[in-house]
Each structure stands twice: as structure tokens, then as C-alpha cells.
Amino acid sequence: MYLSHFGFEQFPFRLTPDTGLFHALPPHLEAIQMTLSALAMGEGVIQIAGEVGTGKTLVCRMLVRQLPEHYDLAYLPTPAMSGRELRAALAKELGLQPDGDGLTLTESLHQSLIERKRGGRAVVVLLDEAQALPDEALEALRLLGNLETEQEKLLHIVLLGQPELDARLASPQLRQFRQRITFRAVLRPLDMAETVSYIEHRLSKAGGEAGLMPLARQKAIWHASRGIPRLVNQLCHKALIVACSTGEATVSRKAVQAAIRDTQTARQPRWHDPILWGWS
Numbered sequence: 001m002y003l004s005h006f007g008f009e010q011f012p013f014r015l016t017p018d019t020g021l022f023h024a025l026p027p028h029l030e031a032i033q034m035t036l037s038a039l040a041m042g043e044g045v046i047q048i049a050g051e052v053g054t055g056k057t058l059v060c061r062m063l064v065r066q067l068p069e070h071y072d073l074a075y076l077p078t079p080a081m082s083g084r085e086l087r088a089a090l091a092k093e094l095g096l097q098p099d100g101d102g103l104t105l106t107e108s109l110h111q112s113l114i115e116r117k118r119g120g121r122a123v124v125v126l127l128d129e130a131q132a133l134p135d136e137a138l139e140a141l142r143l144l145g146n147l148e149t150e151q152e153k154l155l156h157i158v159l160l161g162q163p164e165l166d167a168r169l170a171s172p173q174l175r176q177f178r179q180r181i182t183f184r185a186v187l188r189p190l191d192m193a194e195t196v197s198y199i200e201h202r203l204s205k206a207g208g209e210a211g212l213m214p215l216a217r218q219k220a221i222w223h224a225s226r227g228i229p230r231l232v233n234q235l236c237h238k239a240l241i242v243a244c245s246t247g248e249a250t251v252s253r254k255a256v257q258a259a260i261r262d263t264q265t266a267r268q269p270r271w272h273d274p275i276l277w278g279w280s
Contacts, residue, residue: 013237
């Protein structure tokens with residue numbers, strides 16, 4: 001595609017979360033640091049919220065990489081459909097046999113958590129796409145989160161989900177679970193300076209030359225994407241394709257315009273001017 005044309009060593013704007021291209025910008029860095037600090041204090045339930053495309057899965061993968069060695073990790077990327085399914089998935093992640101009824105599973109998990117705590121280890125559960133968990137699974141999580149010694153929690157739970165999770169937790173039947181959430185971070189969209197830094201970082205890490213995407217083009221991409229990293233990736237990727245197809249050495253204004261027009265979820269300019277673009 002455009003790798004050889006621009007001299008890239010890898011695709012700089014692939015949609016699959018890539019920890020090798022992670023850029024420690026404030027929204028993501030704050031969420032990671034807050035979560036690690038809350039875990040160090042022994043907190044039971046932590047929430048990371050963010051709109052679609054703001055980088056929740058990438059933050060989750062960075063947390064997996066940065067967890068201290070004394071934590072045992074249970075990563076559940078696919079939401080469970082029931083309380084028993086959630087307990088079974090957790091048991092499997094901890095090396096247990098997910099057999100028996102709900103009570104037997106809970107007892108097995110409890111015993112395993114106690115043994116790990118005696119050995120100086122703590123268990124962290126990372127649940128991605130938590131907004132898709134049914135009420136039964138959330139209640140199962142609440143009950144598991146109640147497992148503790150006289151001094152500390154036996155299980156630490158990190159929920160990563162879209163804002164719909166907040167609406168779910170506001171319902172009366174889930175108020176007890178909502179009260180268990182002691183720390184909460186929100187992944188906001190990037191501002192203009194952060195978006196420019198994000199684009200430049202990815203271009204550089206991929207082996208691109210300086211000036212490949214002029215500042216004016218990056219600002220236009222920020223306007224069109226509203227600072228949502230996934231949209232930034234889509235627009236940059238398409239703009240590079242267009243620039244390559246027309247033999248451009250750098251990304252032109254027309255290439256960015258074509259990328260924006262081709263992306264339905266992007267914010268469209270009201271008019272195009274040779275110098276300035278008007279945005280609605």
C-alpha cells in the first residue's frame with residue numbers, strides 16, 4: 001500500500017490497538033496512573049469510562065503490561081452473559097476447573113483467593129466492554145467484590161466501559177454495586193495539541209519523515225475527528241492512501257478532504273476555503 005511510498009516500517013494508524021505505538025497523553029496516562037494507584041491502596045472496584053474510540057482497550061492492554069509482578073491477572077475481554085458464566089470465566093483464568101453450580105464455583109474462587117493472598121499475591125480482574133454485562137453478571141461481580149479478609153479485599157475489579165454503563169449503574173437495582181466503585185477515570189477526547197502530538201508520534205514511530213503531514217492537515221483532522229483517537233487513525237490512514245495513490249510526497253489538503261468525505265462518522269466542514277475551512 002503506502003509503506004514503501006512513504007518509507008514506513010509499519011502502518012502508523014492501524015485500528016487494532018498496538019501498545020508499541022502507545023503515546024502517553026494526559027487522558028490515557030491519568031487513567032493508567034489512577035488505576036495503578038487505586039490498586040496499590042487495595043481498592044475493590046475501579047471504573048474507566050470513555051466513549052467509543054477513545055482508547056479504552058489500549059489503556060487496558062497497557063495496564064496488563066504495567067501491573068506489578070505480585071498481581072495475578074484475569075483478563076475478560078468478552079462480556080459474560082450470566083453470573084455463572086462470569087464466575088466460570090474467572091475460575092478458568094485463575095487455573096481452576098469451572099465445574100459445579102454457582103455456590104461451588106464461588107467457594108472455589110474464595111479459597112483460591114485466600115491462598116493467593118497468603119502467598120503475598122493479589123488478583124486483579126480486567127473487564128473490557130463492561131457496559132454489555134447483564135444485571136445478573138454485575139450482581140455476581142458485586143458479590144465477588146465482597147470477598148475480603150479483616151484488613152483487605154481479596155479481589156480487585158477494573159471495569160472498562162462506555163458511558164452507557166453509568167446509566168445502567170444509576171438504576172435502583174444496581175445501586176449497591178455503584179457504591180462499591182471507589183475510583184473512576186474518564187477518557188476524554190484529545191484536544192488539538194494532543195492530537196498533533198499523537199499524529200506526529202505515530203508517524204515518527206513508524207519511520208515517517210518529518211513534515212510528511214503538515215500542521216494544517218493535522219489540525220483539520222482534529223476538527224473532523226473531534227479528537228477521538230479511532231477517528232484520527234481512520235482519517236490519517238485514508239489520507240495517506242489518497243496521497244500515495246496520486247504520487248504525493250506529503251499529505252495534501254485534497255487528500256485530507258477526500259479522507260473526511262469518505263468517513264461518515266467524521267465531522268464535515270461547512271465549506272472549503274483556500275486558506276481556512278469552516279466547521280459547523
